[in-house]
Amino acid sequence: MFRTLSNIFKVMDLRKRIIFTLLVLIVYRIGAFIPVPNINADAIRQFDQSATSNVFGLLNTFSGGALFQFSIFAMGIMPYITASIIVQLLSMDVIPRFAQWAKEGDVGKKKLTQITRYGTIVLGLIQAIGFSIGFNNVYAGLVINPSVATYALIVIVLTAGTSFLMWLGEQITENGIGNGISIIIFAGIVAAIPGGIGKIATQLFVDAGDALFMNIIKAVLILVVAIAIVVFVIFVQQGIRKIPVQYAKRVVGRKMYGGQSTHIPMKVNAAGVIPVIFASSLMTFPSIIASFWTGRSWLADWIQHNLNISTGAPLAMVLYVLLIVGFTFFYTFVQMNPEQMADQMKKNGGYIPGVRPGKATTVYLTRIMTRITLTGAFFLALISILPMIFGKAAGLPTSVSIGGTSILILVGVALEMMKTIESQLIKRHYKGFINK
Structure with missing residues (x-):
């Protein structure tokens, strides 16, 4: 691990990119x-x-x-x-x-x-x-x-x-290093973690009174659940379905091309954390507008009571899950269009063994992507609402009980940054985090 970290700063281009990212984040935190x-x-x-x-x-x-x-x-x-x-x-x-x-x-x-x-x-x-x-x-x-x-x-x-x-x-x-917008959100969440931990610690230990022993058990359970969620997120984020692709041999001039086997990597969660961010943005907008008229309008009160995801309202949770599932399918199929993938394979002489090139390949890829994306969508929805439910059951402060979105963003962005650094190290013949 320490050798890998030292290898990062041996690559001049990678070192400059990391330092540049850190300097930009310092400017962000100052602002x-x-x-x-x-x-x-x-x-x-x-x-x-x-x-x-x-x-x-x-x-x-x-x-x-x-x-x-x-x-x-x-x-x-x-x-x-x-x-x-x-x-x-x-x-x-x-x-x-x-x-x-x-x-x-x-x-x-x-x-x-x-x-x-x-x-x-x-x-x-x-x-x-x-x-x-x-x-x-x-x-x-x-x-x-x-x-x-x-x-x-x-x-x-x-x-x-x-x-x-x-x-x-x-x-x-x-x-x-990585996607700048995601990293800025990542930095904001990391900066808010100490404050959230402090609020939980104050509620569980400082204001505990006679329930101190039970709150210690509760704190241990919270830590175990948090670690389990992080492990589960990493496990699913790394999940890939490999679709085998065979390229036919073809002769161009005096050289022969093709004849090789490869695969299309389809991630279980190809959309990453984008659907969660999209859904959170849309769900918070009505509550923000309604909060300015709370107590003065029945519509504002109804929105705050039923569509505010920070309170764990049932209707808000259902809409939140539906938005996450919908955005997961939308973003995945925008990023990986089965029809374009099939056309590219056909133009380059590639085919999936047992599947005819063209429309049959498009149908095959669409079917597999739909099944995988459905699993990824339910995973995102589960991770997003599970900490809300757990936090409400544990009586945690509302402001820190929305942890699923934060965990997904933290783990997702961290994995993307790690893979980016990994690829740069391997390209320059250094060992990375994964390849030991």
């Missing part, structure tokens, strides 16, 4: 503590103490505590994720131009990325307006000298913070 102008610090502390029991606890976790600080990164990267969802949905033959760009490879991908950036700014402006006005209405005195100019400045700063985070994520993707 999480820079408050927005014209904000009352006392109201922020009151907000921090009173808002941890609602849906904002989840957003605060994703932003690394920036929301409860009402810093320049208070909105986090969520507007970008929402814009990505919208653009990908519109690329599924909803807008013909978007669908055409999605099939044009890197050129089309750059155009869709640009549209996503513009969408992020628009959604960021809308969300910043809602945050600044809504929070000031709920927590009186949050905004100092509220006026049109003051709100405009706050909205511009919050939107600029989200845009800057989006740029930082793209820089990590290009010059660092």
Whole structure:
């Protein structure tokens, strides 16, 4: 293990990428503590103490505590994720131009990325307006000298913070290790872990009273369940179904090509943590809007009571599971299109033994992908809701009971980063984490 870590810093390119990623994350963490102008610090502390029991606890976790600080990164990267969802949905033959760009490879991908950036700014402006006005209405005195100019400045700063985070994520993707957006969310969750552990420890030990012995047993059970969930997540994340592929021999000039056997690796959870992030974003949006009118509108009260996943409401849990399953199928089939895979194999003289090339191969791949993806979707849904149920049964604070989403993101991003480093080490003839 230690030899592997030393090997990482022997590769100059890999060392530069890791250092660059760490420096960007330091900038991100510094920005999480820079408050927005014209904000009352006392109201922020009151907000921090009173808002941890609602849906904002989840957003605060994703932003690394920036929301409860009402810093320049208070909105986090969520507007970008929402814009990505919208653009990908519109690329599924909803807008013909978007669908055409999605099939044009890197050129089309750059155009869709640009549209996503513009969408992020628009959604960021809308969300910043809602945050600044809504929070000031709920927590009186949050905004100092509220006026049109003051709100405009706050909205511009919050939107600029989200845009800057989006740029930082793209820089990590290009010059660092792994997917930048996922790493930023990963860093925010890691930063929130000590606070969550502190709240659990306070509830179980400091405020335990006569139930100290039972709470010690409860703490041990929580630790065992957490470790079991992490092991289960790693086990499923690493699961692969190998589809054998045979390439026919062909002669080009004086050289013979093909005649080799390979396989298509189909992961049980090919979509990774993206469906969970998408589902969380969509489920938290109604609760965020409703929280500003809680107690003043029956619709807002109904949404907070029935659609707030942070409270473990049954209807919210069912919708959350359905969204995760739906997004898992959607994202998997967008990333791995069976028809395109079959066409590529046919053009290169490849075929699956026992399956005719063309349409039969497409049907075969679609059937296998559907079965594997269904297993992966149920796995994601189970891991997402199981800690909620366990946390509610154990009487843990609501703000830290939503652990499934966080665990999936932490483990998924960590595995992706490890594989990226692994490939760089093996390419340069160094031993990695897996290949011992």
